[in-house]
Amino acid sequence: MRHQLSRVGTLAIAVLAASVAVTACGSSDGASGGSTGTSGGKVELTIGTFTEFGYEDLLTEYMRLHPNIKITQHKTGEGGPYHQNLFTKLAAGHGLEDVVAVEEGYISDVLARPNLFNDLTKIGPKDVTPDRWLPWKYEGGKAKNGALIGYGTDIGPEAMCYRSDLFKAAGLPTDPEKVAPLFATWQSYFAAGDQYVAHTHKAWFDSDSQTFNAMHNQLPIGFLNTDDSLAMETNPQIRANWDTVTAAGERGQSAKLTAFSPEWNNGFKTGAFATTVCPSWMLGVVKEQAGPKNSGKWAVTAAFPGGGGNWGGSYLAVPKQSQHPTEAAALAAWLTAPEQQIKAFQKTGNFPSQVKALTDPALLSTTDPYFGNAKTGEIFSEQAKKVERAQYKGPGDGKIKENAVSPALQAVEQGKSPQDGWQQAVDAAKKIIK
Amino acid sequence: MTGLRRARFWVYGLLAAFIIGSVFPFYWSFLVASRDSGMMTQKVPPLLPGGNFFANAARVFDTVPFWRALGNSVIVSGTVTISTVLLCTLAGFAFAKLRFRGRNGLFLFVIATLAVPTQLGIIPLYIAMADFGWAGHLPAVIIPNLVSAIGVFWMRQYLVSALPDELIEAARMDGCSMLRVFWHVALPASRPAAAFLGMFTFMMSWNDFLWPLVVLDPENPTVQLALERLQSGYYVDYSLVLAGTTLATIPILVVFVLLGRQIVAGIMAGAVKG
Amino acid sequence: MSSGRSARLAERGPTGRYPEVPGPVPQTPKLTLRDRISGWDVKFSPYVYIAPFFILFGLVGLFPLLYTGYVSLFDWDLLDETHKFIGFNNYIDLFQDDQFYTTLVNTLSIFLLSSVPQIIIAVLLAALLNTNLRAPTGWRIGVLLPYVASLVALGIIFANLFGPNYGLVNGFLELVGLDRIDWQASRFASHIAIAVMINWRWTGYNALIVLAAMQAIPKDVYEAALIDGASAFRRLVSITLPLLRPTLIFVVMTSTIGGLQVFTEPKLFDSMPGSNNGGSSNQFQTVTLYLYQTGFESQHLGYASAIAWVLFLVIIVIAVINFLLTRRLAGTGEKK
Incomplete structure (x- = not known):
């Protein structure tokens, strides 16, 4: 046995030597598929996006306006694989697009590495000023050292969605104006929930984690303190939110449906819960999952417990890998101008983060027949203004949410005690920021 | 296999059951593809395909x-x-x-x-x-x-x-x-x-x-x-x-x-x- | 290197399967150049033939493996530019990491739940297929069908079947008067559901391998047993199974190596889309899933590399045991 293994060892070295030789003669200039070049005097740019950004027509328009630029868009379906790919290529040092979209949940990882990205205040067009964006959105794209890493694209101002028919059956008001007081504070929200559960013996909200996330997003700092130490044990507000939500869940308010799971999708169709937190982009989800049969049953109101909140939205960044950073920054700046983001909004419903866009008649006049002709443009524009500041999200914040807190809340719904669940969340979070 | 009798009907029965189990997920995905995703909530799903398959397929070609x-x-x-x-x-x-x-x-x-x-x-x-x-x-x-x-x-x-x-x-x-x-x-x-x-x-x-x-x-x-x-x-x-x-x-x-x-x-x- | 004689051989029939006539025996008494070339041919050809595998393996297997071993000695974050050398600290941490043991137990549990019933059902299925069927090929293709399923579809389908609230499986359990099971929440139930996913895909394939071995058993053995009046069950237990042992061990061995690296099924099974958590409390997270999560989500590449190496060694140990076992029980199937 030992004899064989030592031969294996010798062979391994021989193979390694051979493979190094192969590597040596095979390596070339290191150019790869994702990066760009210049051909025939034209600057070739690439842009990477996930889900739908509504940029297709805009990119064509940009190329028409700038005949010397040729743009290729790389679209990925889901955000998860997209960002994994992004980080892999950042690590490899090759292959990224010239302009990359980064979602809010991942931006902290990007902001923690300002050395891998260009500072847009340095290479971007000079006429792009901070007042283009809502202040908290602009701040959200800045690294600690002050470099501007991302131009804001869209945001996800939060409102509440509710099933008016189920409200009616439970003896609750159904008219958006009359419903709004129920959603004035988290206290009134959960009180109404108790009333609803007592009446119908059905769940009030979809899951602990969706509700907790919405509450948590309103805190000034996230799961990490500004010195990037874990805030979960030092900030009593986080624990208080945890206790409030899990207690409501144990009183029967949670339908215990994991967000975005097939079961959750089905819950929309069967009316398994009466309310759900509704960032602007959630309207499309509700519509698609509840389906045409439930048209008119869901409603949305410009009220959100405890004021405003934001959930979601993205940024455009220019990695250092890019060979045409100036051109790339110019493109990103153009795409994130109010005029363009309004067009993208009309295409996909992604809510613009630009101050001027929020008062644009095209946006304000948007209504949605599915939600009983609610003036969705106006509602979310109003909600967007209620957001006071960007929550401080340290590096690893998104991962703590996804891999520590949300699973632990799910575990509580599955029977773990809130205390044990909290411990699980804290332990997992410690491991993530290790 | 000379010398052995022809397979009995229960052998066919068991094999058929196994093959139904093998085919079912394929058929089920075709069912969903030919209807709309609403059928996934139904306690007793329909057994026959609907008429939407080609429309859904056309959307696939449009999307990717x-x-x-x-x-x-x-x-x-x-x-x-x-x-x-x-x-x-x-x-x-x-x-x-x-x-x-x-x-x-x-x-x-x-x-x-x-x-x-x-x-x-x-x-x-x-x-x-x-x-x-x-x-x-x-x-x-x-x-x-x-x-x-x-x-x-x-x-x-x-x-x-x-x-x-x-x-x-x-x-x-x-x-x-x-x-x-x-x-x-x-x-x-x-x-x-x-x-x-x-x-x-x-x-x-x-x-x-x-x-x-x-x-x-x-x-x-x-x-x-x-x-x-x-x-x-x-x-x-x-x-x-x-x-x-x-x-x-x-x-x-x-x-x-x-x-x-x-x-x-x-x-x-x-x-x-x- | 086309000598005259082999050219003639080619003329005789380039596609001729087996040259039955040996042809004239070489009569040259002295070592000619040709003989020497032939000698080198014998000596070096084997290395040339296995070279493509080893060269490619050097690139896609060995280089990443050694690189991983190197990285595992560092506190190496995916995006950091400088990395701190920490010796074997990642390994020391790993051996004190509860989650690692959880995932190791999960992996072994899912492996056992998937391989044991799979092999039993495969043998029974093979026994059914080994009867005197009409249209045997049709039935064989039928049982192999799950093998071509797309993994994306598989994830959607099985998540739906085992959904705690709306799933068909729970609907069925209620219909026959049983309690519904939370397939996501319960550790054991989730392992069963994942094992079902794996078994659905691989049982038919293994049944055919076993069937092949069954058909290689000489028929007169059965006929003798028939004359002695042995029942079908008796024949299976005392004749077929002992003779199947080498094949069964082969099946166990290949499924050990695959089974200990189970990744896709538990990932697809999680109700949180795209999640690598393996359930709310890692109740069905496998070692590869944990390694993937550590490396790419948490971006602790150094620690993930340590997991990879430990997993690699665990698999090697089990595979070597299996290899020796196979050789021993299968006898010497090769000439030395």
Whole structure:
């Protein structure tokens, strides 16, 4: 046995030597598929996006306006694989697009590495000023050292969605104006929930984690303190939110449906819960999952417990890998101008983060027949203004949410005690920021 | 099987039940693809397909470059399959029938390589591909898969017992070079096992997801990457996704039914001696 | 290297499967150049033939493996530019990591739940297929069908079947008067559901391998037993199974290596889309899933590399045991 293994060892070295030789003669200039070049005097740019950004027509328009630029868009379906790919290529040092979209949940990882990205205040067009964006959105794209890493694209101002028919059956008001007081504070929200559960013996909200996330997003700092130490044990507000939500869940308010799971999708169709937190982009989800049969049953109101909140939205960044950073920054700046983001909004419903866009008649006049002709443009524009500041999200914040807190809340719904669940969340979070 | 009675009806019954279990998920995805995703909430799902399949299929073609993806997948899986079968048979032949120093140690090494977890190789492999200038192009998904340890293992196991040493000796006496012995003796003898290895490799390559995702450009996708794009957006339209998977499975299914006899024969022949 | 004689052989029939006539025996008494070439041919050809595998493996297997081993000695974050050398600290941490043991137990549990019933059902299925069927090929293709399923579809379908609230499986359990099971929450139930996914895909394939071995058993053995009046069950237990042992061990061995690296099924099974958590409390997270999560989500590449190496060694140990076992029980199937 030992004899064989030592031969294996010798062979391994021989193979390694051979493979190094192969590597040596095979390596070339290191150019790869994702990066760009210049051909025939034209600057070739690439842009990477996930889900739908509504940029297709805009990119064509940009190329028409700038005949010397040729743009290729790389679209990925889901955000998860997209960002994994992004980080892999950042690590490899090759292959990224010239302009990359980064979602809010991942931006902290990007902001923690300002050395891998260009500072847009340095290479971007000079006429792009901070007042283009809502202040908290602009701040959200800045690294600690002050470099501007991302131009804001869209945001996800939060409102509440509710099933008016189920409200009616439970003896609750159904008219958006009359419903709004129920959603004035988290206290009134959960009180109404108790009333609803007592009446119908059905769940009030979809899951602990969706509700907790919405509450948590309103805190000034996230799961990490500004010195990037874990805030979960030092900030009593986080624990208080945890206790409030899990207690409501144990009183029967949670339908215990994991967000975005097939079961959750089905819950929309069967009316398994009466309310759900509704960032602007959630309207499309509700519509698609509840389906045409439930048209008119869901409603949305410009009220959100405890004021405003934001959930979601993205940024455009220019990695250092890019060979045409100036051109790339110019493109990103153009795409994130109010005029363009309004067009993208009309295409996909992604809510613009630009101050001027929020008062644009095209946006304000948007209504949605599915939600009983609610003036969705106006509602979310109003909600967007209620957001006071960007929550401080340290590096690893998104991962703590996804891999520590949300699973632990799910575990509580599955029977773990809130205390044990909290411990699980804290332990997992410690491991993530290790 | 002379001497044994014809199979009784309960044997057919059990087999039929098993096959219904095998077919059911395929049929079920076709059902969803031909209706809308609302059927997934129904306690008792409908048993007959609805009329939406072609509409859903048309949406698949609108959403992603499906033909291109199909073409890429055929090129990638086809090349990988042919090369794997040839190179694995070659190496398997050497391990099974040729005497050389270090044979056993090297073969043990081949088996050991099966245990290398593939997930972590992604970053070093990507760096290598980028250095070679292959990232974003089909060679990046083809080259690393041109030969496989499981294939070498499989062909060696088969050839040990299926290829009599006398044949090789006879050919050698005849003055055949080693390569000729391989080409005229070993290769034909390994056909059944190679047929199976071919199918196995083709399926592995066809279903590969993580590596193509990292190394290919999204607008030059393989079928699996195109399918992933169908799940875009904050919500998943299962009718659309399952219409896509059905479309992607049809070519495989056709090949499978057409070549089923050879493939089955391949497994049967290849596995006689573990 | 086409000598005159082999050219003649080619003329005789380039596609001729087996040259039956040995042809004239070489009569040259002295070592000619040709003989010497032939000698080199014999000596070096084997290395040339296995070279493609080893060269490619050096690139896609060995280089990443050694790189991983190197990285595992560092506190290496995916995106950091400088990395701190910490020796074997990642390994020391790993051996004190509860989650690692959880995932190791999960992996072994899912492996056992998938391989044991799979092999039993495969043998029974093979026994059914080994009866005197009409249209045998049709039935064989039928049982192999799950093998061509797309993994994306598989994830959607099985998540739906095992959904705690709306799943067909729970609907069925209620219909027959049983309690519904939370397939996501319960550790054991989730392992069963994942094992079902794996079994659905691989049982038919293994049944055919076993069937092949069954058909290689000489028929007169059965006929003798028939004359002695042995029942079908008796024949299976006392004749077929002992003779199947080498094949069964082969099946166990290949499924050990695959089974210990189970990744896709538990990932697809999680109700949280795209999640690598393996359930709310890692109740069905496998080692590869944990390694993937550590490396790419948490971006602790150094620690993930340590997991990879330990997993690699675990698999090697089990595979070597299996290899030796196979050789021993299967006898010497090769000539030395």
